[in-house]
Amino acid sequence: MILRLLFIFSILSCSAISAQAQSDSTKTSSIDSVAVLNDTIPASEKVISDSTMVKKTTPTDTVVVNQTAISDSTVTDSLAVKPKVNIKTAFQIFIDYGKFLTIPTDFETKYEAGVAFQMKNKLVLVAHAGQAELHPGSAIENGEYTVKGQYFKGGINYLIPLDNTNTFYIGGRYAMSTYDENGSYEISSPLWPNITRSFERKDLSATWAEVVFGTEKKLKNPHWLIGGTFALRILIDHDTVEGDSDPVETFAIPGYGRAFDSTEPAINVYIKWQL
Known part of the structure; x- marks a missing residue:
């Protein structure tokens, strides 16, 4: 078991x-x-x-x-x-065609032209010559006033090319004007007969300076350019009528503007031909 x-x-x-x-x-x-x-x-x-x-x-x-x-x-x-901007030496002639618009008017007639010499260093020597005959209606309220003369301006521009077609520039001018003026006026009185007087002054002169901003554009033909300027004119000196028996002061200066304004803005347009 x-x-x-x-x-x-x-x-x-x-x-x-x-x-x-x-x-x-x-x-x-x-x-x-x-x-x-x-x-x-x-x-x-x-x-x-x-x-x-x-x-x-x-x-x-x-x-x-x-x-x-x-x-x-x-x-x-x-x-x-x-593109590369090329500035070449060139002799230039220009005409202010805006002045031609004054020919049909009865209050002023103006002409202006000039020459310039452009250099490769972007500097341009400029000279202007012009003539003006002015009949401002507001000069004498009860009479007539006429001023006629020539003016000359010389200065320099500095070019700021935007491309090979468009250019901006700044510059300065020194200007002088020689002119003659004449006029007449009437003195009326309720008691006495009206009196009419006239005056004539010759060989007057004035000087001023200008700050210029301008732009110009080449046309299809590279020898032709069109442009415009804005100038601020600053009056330096002008002949006065101190000691003169006539109470009428010089109202306008050819090439400058109104004689009683110390500064005058101006716009000009021109066409230019260059060699």
């Missing part, structure tokens, strides 16, 4: 040991599979991540390079397109 029990116990022990060994083997196999799976999955993810980075990074880098290339190309083109 005892032997039989020992035999059965030994059989059960062997079965238990065999089952335990099989269980350990199964656990080891599972661990190894998981390890292999873990090693495989990160590698795959890494490949996918690297591929994604390449796909994301490459277009960005390409765009930046292309933008840089386009920007460099644009700058190069703009520098290449900008």
